[in-house]
Every structure is written in C-alpha cells, then in structure tokens.
Amino acid sequence: MKFHALMVSLDDAAAGMLAQIFDDLLLDHERCSLSEAQSKFDGKRIDLLALHFDDVSVGESLIAALRRSSMSKTAIALGLVSDPSKVTGAFGGGANFVLYQPLCADNARASLRAAAALLQRERRRQFRVPVQLAVSLTSEGISDLEGIMLDLSEGGMDVLAAQALQRGQMMEVNFRLPPATDIVTRTQVVWANANGQSGLQFVNLSEAQSRQLSCWLGTNAPQSPPDDPEPLSEYTLSDLSLGGCYIETLAPFPKSTRIDICFRISEFEIHLDGTVRLVYPSHGMGVEFTANPEQKELVSSLIDRLSGHPGVKPDVLVWPKGLNFREGVSPHSSGQQDQTSDELVQLLSASSSLSQDEFLFELRRQRISQPEVTTA
Structure with missing residues (x-):
C-alpha cells in the first residue's frame, strides 16, 4: 500500500537526500513551494509532510492546515531545523520527527524508516470493518446506555447510541465479538453529533484484548487488513x-x-x-x-x-x-x-x-x- 510524502520549501540538497530515501522506502513523493502547499492539501491524501521549521509559526500553521483536511488528519510531520534551539518549538508546533540541518544521511534514513513503520501501523490500526453489534456504554451519570456499533478497528469504533455523547467524555464499553469473546474496556469520545452517532477511541485495551480484536478483525474483514510493520532494531x-x-x-x-x-x-x-x-x-x-x-x-x-x-x-x-x-x-x-x-x-x-x-x-x-x- 503506497504512502505519499510532500516536501515543502526544501533546499535542493535536503530535497535530493530525502527523495532518495523515499524511493528506497517505496514512498511516492513530490516537492512544492510554500505558496503551492495549500493547493496540494485539497482532495489528496498526504501521509508525510517534510518542511523547514526555522520559522516555527509558519511550520505550525502549515501542519495545522494539513491536518484539518479530511484526508490527512493523521499525517506525520518531519521538521528540519538549522538551530538546535528550535527543536522544542518544532515539536510544540506539531512535528513528530525532527532532523538537524545540514542533513546527515544516516540520521535521515533512520528517522524515515521509523516514520514509515509508524505510517504502516497507523494504516493497520485505522482499518475499519463494518459491523452491527450491540454495545452497552457506561459513564458518570450514565448507566447501561444501549447502542449499536457501526464499525470497528484496532483503535476504536463508531457507535450509534440512544442519546448524544459529548466529545472528550470517558465511557466504559461492553460488547461481544461473535461467537463468544466479551470485551469490557474504557474509551474516550473523540467526535460526536446530535443524533447519537460518535467515534470512540480505545484507551486501555489489555494485550490479550488487543490480540483478540486484531485476530477477529483479520478473520471477519471483507478484505485483508494492511500488514503490520517489521520491527526496527537500531536501538x-x-x-x-x-x-x-x-x-x-x-x-x-x-x-x-x-x-x-x-x-x-x-x-x-x-x-x-x-x-x-x-x-x-x-x-x-x-x-x-x-x-x-x-x-x-x-x-x-x-x-x-x-x-x-x-x-x-x-x-x-x-x-x-x-x-x-x-x-x-x-x-x-x-x-x-x-x-x-x-x-x-x-x-x-x-x-x-x-x-x-x-x-x-x-x-x-x-x-x-x-x-x-x-x-x-
């Protein structure tokens, strides 16, 4: 499954080195100027954004704009900094990985391998299987609220409940994976609308529950889920x-x-x-x-x-x-x-x-x- 990287306003040396590594990792990539970036975000999935972060406000605005787009909410951002004092600002501005300039090939390759592994894992975690399963929800002030699970992934579920939930609300969910695997765990509401439909994110699945869920999804998915990444060993x-x-x-x-x-x-x-x-x-x-x-x-x-x-x-x-x-x-x-x-x-x-x-x-x-x- 292909991933797409966008390099914004990078100098020739940095863009050339990153492009070679993207090719080695089988990531599609393109390069654009800062003024062209917004048009690239519209109607196209960007999985990885590489950008200069010496101007923290510009970098922060660009990452925020990308993650507001419907197709790139979970894009990974790679920030390039020339001044080590800018690292904290880069992370605070939304960068997930930071590289120092001038780029070191070994550092860049190691970081992009880690980024690619994370992208692959996120693609697997977000893989959704349509379902219609009964679910019971409990929270402070709410007892045994009934709902219907609409889809399920390793990261969470979409639910249609008998009443509207609130974003940020913590909920305990109780449901059964056919034929007889009961799961009780905590979730957090990450989005909700007035008609009772909401997205719940798992926050404390045990290892046993994670394995059960992953196995069930793989068995019941209408198509094969994405592969998990290989382990990284440079530690x-x-x-x-x-x-x-x-x-x-x-x-x-x-x-x-x-x-x-x-x-x-x-x-x-x-x-x-x-x-x-x-x-x-x-x-x-x-x-x-x-x-x-x-x-x-x-x-x-x-x-x-x-x-x-x-x-x-x-x-x-x-x-x-x-x-x-x-x-x-x-x-x-x-x-x-x-x-x-x-x-x-x-x-x-x-x-x-x-x-x-x-x-x-x-x-x-x-x-x-x-x-x-x-x-x-």
Missing part, C-alpha cells in the same frame, strides 16, 4: 528501572507513541508495552512502561538477568503500536499505577523543562545512586 538500552527505560537511537519515535519493546539476551526474551514520554532527536527516547503486575515481573526478570551478566547489553527490537493525533484526547493509558517513587519515571516526566545535556547529566547522576537498575 541500545541505556538505562532501566521497574517503571521505564531510556533507549539510545538515531530514530526515536514521537512523544506519546505506544510501542512494543522486545529485549533479548541469548535464549531469554521478553516483550514490554510502553509509551514514549520524551524525545531527543538523533539521540534517544524515554519510555514509561505500562504499569501492571505482569509487566513489573517481566522487568524484574530483565533486571536480574542484566545484574547477573555485567557488561551484557540486550538486543532491542521495537514495534510502533500507535500514535495519538487528536487534540484534546489523552495519551494511551492502561491503568497506569502510581510510579512517582521511580526516579527514572520522574525524570522522564520532568524532561520538558530540561535540555538534552541537563537530562543526560541527571541520568548519569541516577546511575551512580542506583546502579542496580541501570545498564550503562
């Missing part, structure tokens, strides 16, 4: 605690990306779910693990294995699971428990106020005070 575990980790990589996934991380040491292998909480372009990403007893047991086993083999680094594979694009919708949560006692998680949460150098200084300080949960 090195730097620091680890029960609540999270820091991974060094040229290609960090965007903040709020939900990921599956595989850690492998010889025959030992575990998979952990997490959410990207901080990103430093071309350096690394901080990940907070989903907090539940099963995951903590797995992390403990990994820490024990690393403690018993000093100097050993696990192989790390990463699969993107999804990225929240909608404004006003909370990032994915799986019943996160209180992890405020975890110093690494605290540091990840405070990262927005820290420069990369300040963050790395604090990370080194933690390694000295808590060597049993670090790998560097």
Whole structure:
C-alpha cells in the first residue's frame, strides 16, 4: 500500500537526500513551494509532510492546515531545523520527527524508516470493518446506555447510541465479538453529533484484548487488513528501572507513541508495552512502561538477568503500536499505577523543562545512586 510524502520549501540538497530515501522506502513523493502547499492539501491524501521549521509559526500553521483536511488528519510531520534551539518549538508546533540541518544521511534514513513503520501501523490500526453489534456504554451519570456499533478497528469504533455523547467524555464499553469473546474496556469520545452517532477511541485495551480484536478483525474483514510493520532494531538500552527505560537511537519515535519493546539476551526474551514520554532527536527516547503486575515481573526478570551478566547489553527490537493525533484526547493509558517513587519515571516526566545535556547529566547522576537498575 503506497504512502505519499510532500516536501515543502526544501533546499535542493535536503530535497535530493530525502527523495532518495523515499524511493528506497517505496514512498511516492513530490516537492512544492510554500505558496503551492495549500493547493496540494485539497482532495489528496498526504501521509508525510517534510518542511523547514526555522520559522516555527509558519511550520505550525502549515501542519495545522494539513491536518484539518479530511484526508490527512493523521499525517506525520518531519521538521528540519538549522538551530538546535528550535527543536522544542518544532515539536510544540506539531512535528513528530525532527532532523538537524545540514542533513546527515544516516540520521535521515533512520528517522524515515521509523516514520514509515509508524505510517504502516497507523494504516493497520485505522482499518475499519463494518459491523452491527450491540454495545452497552457506561459513564458518570450514565448507566447501561444501549447502542449499536457501526464499525470497528484496532483503535476504536463508531457507535450509534440512544442519546448524544459529548466529545472528550470517558465511557466504559461492553460488547461481544461473535461467537463468544466479551470485551469490557474504557474509551474516550473523540467526535460526536446530535443524533447519537460518535467515534470512540480505545484507551486501555489489555494485550490479550488487543490480540483478540486484531485476530477477529483479520478473520471477519471483507478484505485483508494492511500488514503490520517489521520491527526496527537500531536501538541500545541505556538505562532501566521497574517503571521505564531510556533507549539510545538515531530514530526515536514521537512523544506519546505506544510501542512494543522486545529485549533479548541469548535464549531469554521478553516483550514490554510502553509509551514514549520524551524525545531527543538523533539521540534517544524515554519510555514509561505500562504499569501492571505482569509487566513489573517481566522487568524484574530483565533486571536480574542484566545484574547477573555485567557488561551484557540486550538486543532491542521495537514495534510502533500507535500514535495519538487528536487534540484534546489523552495519551494511551492502561491503568497506569502510581510510579512517582521511580526516579527514572520522574525524570522522564520532568524532561520538558530540561535540555538534552541537563537530562543526560541527571541520568548519569541516577546511575551512580542506583546502579542496580541501570545498564550503562
């Protein structure tokens, strides 16, 4: 399935390098000026937008305009900056990935491979299967509101309820996938109209529920769903605690990306779910693990294995699971428990106020005070 990239107002050197990488990744691409960009948004799906972000207000306006278009609401934005001080503004303005100029071929290729994997996963997650299933909805002040599910995807569902819902409202949904798979989970209303039709986004599907849903959709879809992306392997575990980790990589996934991380040491292998909480372009990403007893047991086993083999680094594979694009919708949560006692998680949460150098200084300080949960 083809994806389309648009390069806006890039210089010849940057456009030429990105075009070659797009060709290697089998992404269609074109180039236009800033004045031509708006006309490219109308009536055409843009999956990836690459643009200069040295003028933050221009970049922010362009990304917002693209995501307002009906066909490109989940477009990924790649911002190019010449001044490192513009990185925070680029991320705040809507960029999902940031590259420094002049471009480094290795960094650009790694970031675009990650972007392509995320696009592929989003295409799969948004793949909808028409259904007509009974669903029961419960919320504060609403008990057992009946509705009909109109379509279903790995990311959520469209529902026609007996009364109108409110955008942003949290709802517990209860439904059965034929023949006998019951699912009860939390959702958030991401759009709604007055006649009772609304779109609900899953916010805490368990791993078991995700597997059941994916399997059911694949079996019952009128056409084959898009393939999941292959795992990416350009990652090195730097620091680890029960609540999270820091991974060094040229290609960090965007903040709020939900990921599956595989850690492998010889025959030992575990998979952990997490959410990207901080990103430093071309350096690394901080990940907070989903907090539940099963995951903590797995992390403990990994820490024990690393403690018993000093100097050993696990192989790390990463699969993107999804990225929240909608404004006003909370990032994915799986019943996160209180992890405020975890110093690494605290540091990840405070990262927005820290420069990369300040963050790395604090990370080194933690390694000295808590060597049993670090790998560097």
